[in-house]
Amino acid sequence: MQSVRKELSLRAADLLEDIDQLSGTNVVILGDVMLDEYIFGSVERISPEAPVPIVRIESEEYRLGGAGNVAKNITGLGGTAKLFGTLGHDGSAVRMREMFQLHGIEDNCFQESERLTTCKTRIIAQHQQIVRIDREPECRPSSAALEFLLREVAEAMKTSNVLIVSDYGKGIVSTPVMHRLRAICEALPHSPRIIVDPKPKNYSAYSGVALLTPNTKEAGIEAIACREMSEKRSDVVHRDVLEAGQRLLRELHCKELLITLGAQGMMLFQSASQAVHIPTAARKVYDVTGAGDTVIAVMGLAMASGLPTLQGCLLANYAAGIVVGQIGATAVTPDQLREVVLSWPIPQVCQHSYKCHCSS
Ligand SMILES: Nc1ncnc2c1ncn2[C@@H]1O[C@H](COP(=O)(O)OP(=O)(O)OP(=O)(O)O)[C@@H](O)[C@H]1O
Ligand SMILES: [Mg+2]
Incomplete structure (x- = not known):
């Protein structure tokens, strides 16, 4: 693959104006909502019952995960988040509903007594995760639940330009559901766009959406390709990333594709012959969980406010940082975003134009 690179010049003043546009926009989110439970404690001895540590609990914390975390990122940036998903009739659902309220999220979740609320419990002692316990529904949402959600989403889309689908592979998303969502958006005169944080097992369902935001693993990029990228100068982009992006853009029939590359930032594919690499803006890294939720939330807000995709990516990259x-x-x-745009060095964004000879 022959590629020509060109550095794009960015101005902090333009980015600040873009940030102002994010607040006040209205985004609809449909997806797998889940609860993250953290139990912190200390280990003093091994159990006499089995060779396992005994953890004495010191504190517990609950956080919104999955589509709930996307919604939380949207309201945090001053947007309106209308959230659609399913919950069980259990303690996790009660906690989640309290958190939706706390974060100003419009909660339109459907409760089903036959299904558990998805909850991931991490037990952490001496800064180490000892075990993770998952509670998950065993079956897909009922057709009554899906019909309710699709009807309500159709209503909500009348006043929104963007629908975020946050697919964590827990059952909300399927080919028929995506088909219905596309039909809902296509029937509206303002043609709202659908953007998806995908799961590879559902790739065939996303055909025709406006934007997909897979991470490297979901894009089928070998970890080695990203490591090589970081070993070279940060502006040198590995051929494997470009090839994987072109292949996905072609095969999934999405209009645009944003591959998040962890420590290497992100790469935006908008056409068959061009990609833009945005290196990470992060100055320090403690905890990378949820960065993908932040990326799709900012992309949703940016698109809903009419910003071009690249501008959305730049802000999403800062927010993830x-x-x-x-x-x-x-x-x-928004204040944190403004502060980092002014205080962190502006990332060297590179446009790569190339001819791809790779076979599909
Ligand atoms: N180790 C890191 N160093 C610097 N920036 C990072 C790092 N990991 C993630 N980021 C930032 O966060 C963005 C999204 O990260 P990533 O590609 O890990 O998404 P993800 O795997 O979907 O995340 P998750 O599923 O944990 O929410 C990246 O594009 C980058 O801007
Ligand atoms: Mg992700």
Whole structure:
């Protein structure tokens, strides 16, 4: 693959104007909502019952995960988040509903007594995760639940330009559901766009959406390709990333594709012959969980406010850079975004134009 690179010049003043546009926009989120439970404690001895540590609990914490975390990122940045998903009739659902209220999220979740609320419990002692316990529904949402959600989403889309689908592979998303969502958006005169944080097992369902935001693993990029990218100069982009992006853009029939590359930032594919690499803006990294939720939340807000995709990516990259530098998932605020745009060095964004000879 022959590629020609060109550095794009960015101005902090333009980015600040873009941040102002994010607040006040209205985004609809449909997806797998889940609860993250953290139990912190200490280990003093091994159990006499089995060769396992005994953890004495010191504190517990609950956080919104999955589509709930996307919604939290949206309200944190001053947007309106209308959230659609399913919950069980259990303690996790009660906790989640309290947190939706706390974060100003419009909660439109459907409760089903036959299904558990998805909850991931991490037990952490001496700064180490000892075990993770998952509670998950065993079946897909009922057709009554899906019909309710699709009807309500159709209503909500009348006043929104963007639908975020946050697919964590827990059952909300399927080919028929994506088909219905596309039909809902296509029937509206303002043609709202659908953007998806995908799971590879559902790739065939996303055909025709406006934007997909897979991470490297979901994009099928070998970890080695990213490591090689970081070993070279940060502006040198590995051929494997470009090839994987072109292949996905072609095969998934999405209009645009944003591959998040962890420590290497992100790469935006908008056409068959061009990609833009945005290196990470992060200054320090403590906890990378939830960075992907922040990326799709900012992309949703940016698109809903009419910003071009690249401008959305630049802001999403800054916001993810803030999130990975914080311990625990705290939502980014517009003031924090403004502060980092002014205080961090502006990333060297590179446009790559190339001819791809790779076979499909
Ligand atoms: N180790 C890191 N160093 C610097 N920036 C990072 C790092 N990890 C993530 N980021 C930032 O966060 C963005 C999204 O990260 P990543 O590619 O890990 O998404 P993800 O795997 O979907 O995240 P998750 O599923 O944990 O929410 C990246 O594009 C980058 O801007
Ligand atoms: Mg992700």
